[in-house]
Amino acid sequence: MNHKGHILYLYETATGLGHQRRASGIVNQLFEDGFEVTVASGSFVKPEEYFHSGINLIRLPTNRKNVGGKFHYYDEHNNLVLDEKFDLNSWKAQRKKAIEDIASHKKIDALIPEWWPFKRINEFSGVVQQIEESQERHFGQKPLIFSSIRDVLSRIDLDEPDNDNAQARRAVEILNNRVTAVLVHGDPHLVTFPETFALADDIKIPLFYTGYVVRDADQPAGSDGRSKKVIISSGSGDLGHHVLNAAHSARGRTDIALHNWTYVLGPRIGESRDKLHCLKEVFTPPANGIYQVPQDECIEDTSDLPQWFRHAAFSISNAGYNTTMEVLSSGVPAVLTAKTKRDGDFDKEQWSRLLRLQSRGMATIAHPDETRNPKVFAQIINRAFQAGSPAVTLDFGGAREASRIIDEFLRTHRRAGSVIWMPAHTAHGDASVTDHMVAAIPAAEQEQRLAL
DSSP: OOOOOOEEEEOSSSSHHHHHHHHHHHHHHHHHHEEEEEEESSSSSSHHSSTTTTTTEESOOOEEEEEEEEEEEEEETTTTTTTTTTHHHHHHHHHHHHHHEEEEEEEEOOEBBBBEEEEEEHHHHHHHHHHHHHHHHHSOOOOOEEEEESSSSSOOOOOOOOOOHHHHHHHHHHHHHHHHHEESOOOOTTTTTTHHTTGGGGOOSSSEEEEOBOTTTTOOOOGGGSSSEEEEEOOTTTTTTHHHHHHHHHHHGSSSTEEEEEEHHHHHHHOGGGGGGGHHHHHHOOOOTTOTTTEEEEOOOOTTHHHHHHHEEEEEEEOOHHHHHHHHHHHHOEEEEEEEEETTTBBBHHHHHHHHHHHTOOOOEEEEHTTSSSHHHHHHHHHHHOOOSSSOOOBBHHHHHHHHHHHHHHHHHHHHHOOOEOOTTTTTTOOOOOGGGGEOOHHHHHHHTTTO
16 A cells, blocks of 8 residues: 555656656556556557556557658557657647546646656646636645756767757746756766756756666676676667677677677667668578577667676677666676767767776777778677776666655645745755745735746
């Protein structure tokens, strides 16, 4: 029986699965800590493998992805499908309708719209307003709102934040008038929030660094508990053939060529499957110079990837937020690289984080251009394997800390009623929420804040 309150978490994925992996880590922790949890999304991928069975799931109208000015969506087989008749306004109305039942009939103590209001304006703004209005009408009280974001907010170079624009200013306005606190799922010893959001000083509500969210963040197995297995992973699989093929091409030149190699394709490998050399050669007699043992395999996806890392001898991976932190927390020797995009460029958000990790001595990284040269890539792999597990000092307790902060806000809110918060964008997770409370908000001002 859950006693701490009811939390509604909203998230969407684009091409990757990072948002779902991070969402599941947070909400599973909330559930284990005694909250009743509902998750609403239009982009669930194998939710039964990620979310605790006791968590309520609400399917919203399928999320849309804008590709070249046209809207696409992932079908039940994770194929990207063009929707030529898509109407944005109708879709927004359908999403509001899908959430109306729970918004009207179930008290929601806290609402966590992931990335909103920094991003996900189309996806969540109408839904958030629907929830606020319905909760006020039926229960006489609006839920506390927590903005949940990753460490690198924008896909920009860390040294050149440039988001002082209308969207950023609008986000700040919404934060200061409707949101309780911002939860940054990162460690300020690696990346600070103001580095990737230029208007950070304008935010007048508390901002907490929770630490990185890592599912199953247990202790690594250590060298004695590792198998002779190499894990090559491509995240969701979108354009994943680049890293999978690069690793396969470099294999014969590496010191770990005779280990067992497992290629994790990702559920959204899609059309990239036809470009996979490793898929063809693992299940057929090897060509000259290609080392193969019976245990080699290609698998579609595994939600247990963090555990695989903990017992592997080595990892080669695209460096999305979740994969990077799962690799680092596992202690597995590894090479990380940024995802290659459709236009041939690479993911700047991923590369910015990797450069910072390399500068701190926490990771061996390979530029996407280096992965295209088998000899160079093999040298990087060998160097990382010989160096062993890096000394990583990051905080990986993001899910537990997020749950603690939300719990403290809710308990304080119940004791004090509606509250107003002082500026605290440099606050750390060990700060008490009561340090930021100053006075109750008059009813008239609450109405004015809701109107924004």
